Structure formats: C-alpha cells, structure tokens
Amino acid sequence: MSVDDPEYPSPNIRDCRRLQGPNRYGPAPGAVVTVAVVDDEARRAVDHWPYAARRLTQALGWENIEFVARHSIGDATCYLSAPIDGLMTATAVAEMAWVESEAYVDQREVPDAAPALRAQYAEERARHPHVRELEAGALTRGVAFSIDDEAVSVGSGRGVITWAHGEAPASASVAWDSVSDIPLIMVTxxxxxxxxxxxxxxxxxxxGATTGWSCSDGVFVESDVEKHTLGLGDYTGPGGTRLVMRDADVxxxxxxTARGGMLRRxxxxxxxxxxxxxxxxADHFGEYGxxxxxxxxxxxxxxxxxxxxxxxxxxxxxxxxxxxxxxxxxxxxxxxxxxxxxxxxxxxxxxxxxxxxxxxxxxxxxxxxxxxxxxxxxxxxxxxxxxxxxxxxxxxxxxxxxxxxxxxxxxxxxxxxxxxxxxxxxxHDNAGRLERYAFGGITVFVDYAHNPEGIRALCATAAAVPATRRGLVLGNAGDRDDDQLRALARAAWSVAPFERVIVKEMVSLLRGRPAGELPALLVDELRRVGAPTNCVSISASEFEAVHELLAWAQVGDVLVVPTHAERGRVTGYLEQLRTIGWRAGDSLPDSSFTA
Missing domain, CATH: 3.40.1190.10 (Mur-like, catalytic domain)
Known part of the structure; x- marks a missing residue:
C-alpha cells in the first residue's frame, strides 16, 4: 500500500479493529467496524450490513456467527463474531460487508469479495495452527485462553503454558493436567x-502470595521479598492482562481494566x-459510541x-x-x-x-x-x-x-x-495517586485526577488540611469535549476558592486541539464561576506550571497538583527540594531539572 492509498475501502469507514476476547458486543472474539452515519442512506446501509456480513461468512464456512449493528450519534458500529484463527479476515469481512451495503443502498454492483476473503483466511489459518482446538480445549476444561499477535496460551500464572504462533501443538498433545488458573481480579x-x-x-x-498486577503505570510481580517489572507505561488493556497471566511466578x-482497552481490543x-x-x-464521551x-x-x-x-x-x-x-x-x-x-x-x-x-x-x-x-x-x-x-x-x-x-x-x-x-x-506506595509532600513549610498533593469527580475529590481532601492559602495547577488532555473540560474547572472551584490557579498547556496531550484552546477554555470557565482575574494564569507546560506555583508559595500554603504529562519530572523536583532543605519563599533551583 502506498502512502496515497486509502486505509479503508470506503471513505465512510472511520475505524476497524479486531476484538481478541469478550467485548461490548458479545462473549466471543470478532471484529467491529465504525462507520459515519450522516443521512438516511447511511442508516439503511447499517441496517443491511448484517445481511451482507452473513453472506460473506457463509462463503467462508463460518458457523454460529453473531452479528450486531448498533446506531449511535453520528456513527454506527457493526460487529461480527469470528473464529479465533480468523480475526484479521474478520476485519476484512466487516469492511467489505459495509462496501456491499453501501452498494445495495445505491443500487449498484461491486465485485464479489468472497474469493479474496477465502484466500486470506487460508493464509491466516496457516499462520495460527491449532489455536481453535486449543481454545475449545481450554473452554471444555474451564481454564483461561488468551491470544495476541505473538503467542497463544492456556491457563494462567503458575498453571500457564504459552506457545509462539506457529509452534502451538494439537490439543491432544497438551499436558492438560498441568494447566490451571490462578485467581484473577479485574478492576474498572x-x-x-x-x-x-x-x-x-x-x-x-x-x-503471602506472589502477586502480579497491571495498571496505568506498568506491570509488576511482587512478593514480600522481591519485586520485578514486566513493563512500564499504560498497561490497562488486554496486553497488561496477558503479561500477568503468562508469568509463571504469579x-x-x-x-x-480500562474502558479504552475493552473497546479497542x-x-x-x-x-x-x-x-x-x-x-x-462523565469522561471520554463521544468515543466509540x-x-x-x-x-x-x-x-x-x-x-x-x-x-x-x-x-x-x-x-x-x-x-x-x-x-x-x-x-x-x-x-x-x-x-x-x-x-x-x-x-x-x-x-x-x-x-x-x-x-x-x-x-x-x-x-x-x-x-x-x-x-x-x-x-x-x-x-x-x-x-x-x-x-x-x-x-x-x-x-x-x-x-x-x-x-x-x-x-x-x-x-x-x-x-x-x-x-x-x-x-x-x-x-510511593501509591505513586501518582494522592501523594502528599510536606516540606519547606508547605503541603503539596500530587494526583492523577483527570475528570470532574476526580478533581473534586482531590480538592476536597486538600481542603481538609489547614492552610494559609491554596494554590492549584489545572489542565487535562484535549480528547475531552468542551462540556467535560468546563465541568473540570467548575468541580475544582466548587470545593473551595483558590488564591492562585495556574492552567497548564500540555503539548503532548493536545490530541487534535490547537495549542492554546484548552487552557483558554478552562480560564474562561474559572472566571465565569467567580475566580478573580488576577488569580488565574496560563503556563506553557505542566512542569513550568508547578515551578511557578512553588515560586508563589509561602509558608503555610497547600498546593494541589494533578499531573498527567510530566509526573516523573514533577515528583523528582519535589524530592530534590525536600532533599536540599528548600523552604517556601526561598529561590528555587533551576527549572531545567529533569528526572
């Protein structure tokens, strides 16, 4: 495919993805396509999609397939379940069924996609031998089954067996007596x-258990005597789940288990x-229906x-x-x-x-x-x-x-x-979540608070601590809609007034918004709910906002610092201030500090 080729066979397809496990539409893996719906013709195409998808799956010999076509605001999602060794082919089925549905509404002919899909499925099955029977074997025995682009596994933790794709054996060759599951707890x-x-x-x-856990900071395995890291970063999707399940020490x-991973995979x-x-x-409204x-x-x-x-x-x-x-x-x-x-x-x-x-x-x-x-x-x-x-x-x-x-x-x-x-x-037991720093005559609360309820809870906790004055850093990622961002500002101000609010720009989290738009919106809402003009300002980054708030602070102040883009740098700087014995009102070390 050249850089000029369209990603999808119809300009009205917004997204198409594999679902490798239980999902919003059903208990079985499959594929889902999201399409733009702007008129009655598109709505008719959505309603026809299950019929087109059924014809194509029948041509592939797939049985007991479920189809869901769900209308939303401005778009629709169309899902089909699929054999575990045919999920890539299922995405092609979903897309081509949409092409056929558009043609049906327009009363025009399109080439039959079935022959190409049969060839694609044959190639995909060859790359993933035995996975369907392993899935069936795990289901029969009541143990976990998982699959991703690299491997397939049965069981979990101390009872897991994992094979790279292409090396998975026939189910009859598996030592099923050694396969078992550990307790698995899902949190959302x-x-x-x-x-x-x-x-x-x-x-x-x-x-007394060796425990593996995945979260928005990474994947970790820990006992009372040791801890090791399997990955760092946001592992709240199925990738983090599989890393925990496939570690034989756990x-x-x-x-x-976050919303995004459930919807995407x-x-x-x-x-x-x-x-x-x-x-x-309220959070992430407008995404994935x-x-x-x-x-x-x-x-x-x-x-x-x-x-x-x-x-x-x-x-x-x-x-x-x-x-x-x-x-x-x-x-x-x-x-x-x-x-x-x-x-x-x-x-x-x-x-x-x-x-x-x-x-x-x-x-x-x-x-x-x-x-x-x-x-x-x-x-x-x-x-x-x-x-x-x-x-x-x-x-x-x-x-x-x-x-x-x-x-x-x-x-x-x-x-x-x-x-x-x-x-x-x-x-750092709960890194990034209500970390309380008390040094230099001030108290600083660091937290990930990222939506109105989270910021309200954080501000309420800080408000319970006696303070001479209170300061706040405020901001969010650009993928929230305007109403959610304004609600964030209202929530922060609703608990108790702040003598200083610094609204942060986060260039790495603009997510489609033009620079400056999000801080301006937050400032406007803060002023609308009563924040004095001279107490609110905008800073070019999260770290600079924190540095500016610390420079403003006096002995007795409480500072509230939600961090989203530069948490490591912010907490590292706070640790540095505590180590050197900095006191509120003193000059601050160079803000070029990096963790």
Missing part, C-alpha cells in the same frame, strides 16, 4: 482504578474470579463476560449509575452482585449479603466486611495511611471496594487489615 471504574488495584495486590501480598493476578482473559466497578462519572453515563456503565460491565460461573461482581451502592446497572444486569445475567457503601444502612448491601453472603460498609469510622454471612472489622479508617487520616473520602471508598473484592477472591480479613494499616505509609 471512572476513578480509583489504580489505587484499588494496588490495594488488592497489597492485600494478597499480605496473605500466584494471583490483579488487573486494572476486548478483554484479555476468559476466566476471572472477581470483578469490581468502583464508580461511574459512548455518549451517556449508562453507555459508560455498560462498557465497564463487559467484565462480566469474563467471569467464572461462581464469581462475584462488586459494585458501589452509593453510585446511582451503578445501582441502575445492577438492576439491568439482574434481568439478563445470573452473575452474583455484591455491594459496598459508605453508609452502614444501605439496603442494597444488606440485599447482597442476604443473597450471596458478601458486602462491605463504613460503620462508626471502621471498615466492616461481611464474608459468607460473617461480619469482621478491617480496621479504623483514620489509621489507614491511604485515607490521609480519613480526610480522603474517595480513598475510604476505594479501600471499601478493595477490601470486599479481595475478600471475595479469597484473602483473609486479617491480611486485609494488615495491608490497610501499611499501604500508603511510604510515599
């Missing part, structure tokens, strides 16, 4: 995913023990497609969107739902305990966990470092989610208690 939500993931991993380590896997496992959804709030909180909740709920029959789904009873989700799921799924709440009298928690024996609440300052009908005390919240003496209410909620989820996956209450008493005592 709009806020608190990484903290909850790290807490659950810490609870399992306190129970006894328990804890998997942060599906889930990375088929055999999870517990799944938890921490909360739902997600336009409402209900849409977002339904995407998060994709995790239930990977749960074992006896598994638990843990939900937040204080989140109205998740309460509604639980009601919808109860009518179409049999997965047991259990609940946690900051209110000890929440009826949903009691209902979950009556039905399934499990639940968790905050009661009289203590985190109480019910497992198999028996209540236990996981500790006083004010003694849990991650809660900042109880001031960080959002981390109290995360601790509830983690304690119930870990308990449902097999962790004893004593191990939960130990982990909650220890986690967060060291500054």
């Amino acid at each position: 939500g709009s806020n608190g995913k990484t903290t909850t993931t790290r807490l659950i991993a810490a609870m399992w380590r306190a129970a 006894q328990v896997g804890v998997l942060e 599906g889930l990375g496992t088929t055999n999870a023990t517990v799944a938890v959804i921490t909360n739902i709030s 997600v336009h409402t909180l209900e849409d977002l909740a339904d995407v998060k709920a994709v995790m239930i497609r990977a749960l074992r029959p006896e598994a638990r789904l843990v939900l937040n009873a204080d989140d109205a969107t998740l309460v509604a989700l639980g009601e919808r799921l109860a009518t179409v799924h049999t997965v047991p739902i259990v609940w946690f709440s900051m209110n000890a009298d929440t009826e949903l928690v009691a209902d979950g305990i009556d039905a399934h024996g499990d639940g968790a609440v905050l009661h009289d300052g203590h985190l109480m966990v019910c497992r198999e009908g028996v209540w236990g005390d996981a500790g006083r919240v004010s003694e849990m470092p991650v809660t900042a003496d109880g001031a960080a209410r959002h981390n109290v909620e995360n601790a509830l989610a983690a304690a119930l989820t870990a308990s449902c996956s097999g962790v004893s209450l004593s191990a939960v208690h130990v982990a909650l008493r220890r986690f967060g005592a060291a500054l």
Whole structure:
C-alpha cells in the first residue's frame, strides 16, 4: 500500500479493529467496524450490513456467527463474531460487508469479495495452527485462553503454558493436567482504578502470595521479598492482562481494566474470579459510541463476560449509575452482585449479603466486611495511611471496594487489615495517586485526577488540611469535549476558592486541539464561576506550571497538583527540594531539572 492509498475501502469507514476476547458486543472474539452515519442512506446501509456480513461468512464456512449493528450519534458500529484463527479476515469481512451495503443502498454492483476473503483466511489459518482446538480445549476444561499477535496460551500464572504462533501443538498433545488458573481480579471504574488495584495486590501480598498486577503505570510481580517489572507505561488493556497471566511466578493476578482497552481490543482473559466497578462519572464521551453515563456503565460491565460461573461482581451502592446497572444486569445475567457503601444502612448491601453472603460498609469510622454471612472489622479508617487520616473520602471508598473484592477472591480479613494499616505509609506506595509532600513549610498533593469527580475529590481532601492559602495547577488532555473540560474547572472551584490557579498547556496531550484552546477554555470557565482575574494564569507546560506555583508559595500554603504529562519530572523536583532543605519563599533551583 502506498502512502496515497486509502486505509479503508470506503471513505465512510472511520475505524476497524479486531476484538481478541469478550467485548461490548458479545462473549466471543470478532471484529467491529465504525462507520459515519450522516443521512438516511447511511442508516439503511447499517441496517443491511448484517445481511451482507452473513453472506460473506457463509462463503467462508463460518458457523454460529453473531452479528450486531448498533446506531449511535453520528456513527454506527457493526460487529461480527469470528473464529479465533480468523480475526484479521474478520476485519476484512466487516469492511467489505459495509462496501456491499453501501452498494445495495445505491443500487449498484461491486465485485464479489468472497474469493479474496477465502484466500486470506487460508493464509491466516496457516499462520495460527491449532489455536481453535486449543481454545475449545481450554473452554471444555474451564481454564483461561488468551491470544495476541505473538503467542497463544492456556491457563494462567503458575498453571500457564504459552506457545509462539506457529509452534502451538494439537490439543491432544497438551499436558492438560498441568494447566490451571490462578485467581484473577479485574478492576474498572471512572476513578480509583489504580489505587484499588494496588490495594488488592497489597492485600494478597499480605496473605503471602506472589502477586502480579497491571495498571496505568506498568506491570509488576511482587512478593514480600522481591519485586520485578514486566513493563512500564499504560498497561490497562488486554496486553497488561496477558503479561500477568503468562508469568509463571504469579500466584494471583490483579488487573486494572480500562474502558479504552475493552473497546479497542476486548478483554484479555476468559476466566476471572472477581470483578469490581468502583464508580461511574462523565469522561471520554463521544468515543466509540459512548455518549451517556449508562453507555459508560455498560462498557465497564463487559467484565462480566469474563467471569467464572461462581464469581462475584462488586459494585458501589452509593453510585446511582451503578445501582441502575445492577438492576439491568439482574434481568439478563445470573452473575452474583455484591455491594459496598459508605453508609452502614444501605439496603442494597444488606440485599447482597442476604443473597450471596458478601458486602462491605463504613460503620462508626471502621471498615466492616461481611464474608459468607460473617461480619469482621478491617480496621479504623483514620489509621489507614491511604485515607490521609480519613480526610480522603474517595480513598475510604476505594479501600471499601478493595477490601470486599479481595475478600471475595479469597484473602483473609486479617491480611486485609494488615495491608490497610501499611499501604500508603511510604510515599510511593501509591505513586501518582494522592501523594502528599510536606516540606519547606508547605503541603503539596500530587494526583492523577483527570475528570470532574476526580478533581473534586482531590480538592476536597486538600481542603481538609489547614492552610494559609491554596494554590492549584489545572489542565487535562484535549480528547475531552468542551462540556467535560468546563465541568473540570467548575468541580475544582466548587470545593473551595483558590488564591492562585495556574492552567497548564500540555503539548503532548493536545490530541487534535490547537495549542492554546484548552487552557483558554478552562480560564474562561474559572472566571465565569467567580475566580478573580488576577488569580488565574496560563503556563506553557505542566512542569513550568508547578515551578511557578512553588515560586508563589509561602509558608503555610497547600498546593494541589494533578499531573498527567510530566509526573516523573514533577515528583523528582519535589524530592530534590525536600532533599536540599528548600523552604517556601526561598529561590528555587533551576527549572531545567529533569528526572
């Protein structure tokens, strides 16, 4: 293909991708094509797409294929399930079915794509021998199956076997008696995913298990005596899941599972023990057909497609969107739902305990966990470092989610208690999430807060700390729409006024917006809600914004610093200031510092 060739066979195709595991459209792998829908003709083409796709899959000899054509705002998604050894061919089927559907509406002829698709599928099957029968063998035996572009595996952790593509044996040759699964815990939500993931991993380590976990910072394997890194960066998609599952040292896997990975590639496992959804709030609207909180909740709920029959789904009873989700799921799924709440009298928690024996609440300052009908005390919240003496209410909620989820996956209450008493005592236990620096007469809160609810929780925690003045760095990535960005500014200002707000530009996260547009929008909203003109300014980068705020600071100030683009540089600079004994009001070291 030359650089001038179009990526897709129709200009109305926006995206086409493989889904390598359970996904939003069904439990089976497949392919999904997103198409622009701007008129009635395009809507008719979407409605015809399943018929065109069925004709092509029948020509390939594929049986029991599911088809979904779903309209959205300005576009539509068309999905077909497919054999695991034909996912690339499935993307071609999805695209060519759209071409045929457009031709059907326009009443014109197009060449039959079936012969070329048959040839493509034959080549693809030759590159991936035996994967279909390995998938069937794993399903029959109730163990996990996973596949990516490099390898295929059955089982997980200490019970895994992995082969490179082209080397996978026939199912009859596999030593299935040695294949098994470790407990796998999936964590998602709009806020608190990484903290909850790290807490659950810490609870399992306190129970003595070598624990692997994937999160937005990387993939790690850790026991009480050693820790090693499998990858650094955002591993909240199926790639992180597979790295954990394919490490033979791992006894328990804890998997942060973000919306983006589920939508782009599906889930990375088929055999999870517990799944938890921490909360739902407005974020990433307009992407992949997600336009409402209900849409977002339904995407998060994709995790239930990977749960074992006896598994638990843990939900937040204080989140109205998740309460509604639980009601919808109860009518179409049999997965047991259990609940946690900051209110000890929440009826949903009691209902979950009556039905399934499990639940968790905050009661009289203590985190109480019910497992198999028996209540236990996981500790006083004010003694849990991650809660900042109880001031960080959002981390109290995360601790509830983690304690119930870990308990449902097999962790004893004593191990939960130990982990909650220890986690967060060291500054970088929860790197990038509510890290509290106290030095030089000031307090600095560093956090990843990236949406209105997250920034509101961060500012509320900081507001609970006495301060002479308060300063804030504010910004976000450019892929949020204008309404979400304005809501971010309103959320920050709604908790308590700041004497200084520095809005940051992040060139690496413009994501299609022109430089300067996003900071100008945030400044406009801040002024609209009452921020004085002389307290708000714009800085050219995240680090420069933090440096400017530190230069402004005086003894007694509290600074709130959400970091998204240069966290390592920011925290490294703060560590440097603490090490050299810098005090607020002193001149600052050279801002050219790099971590």
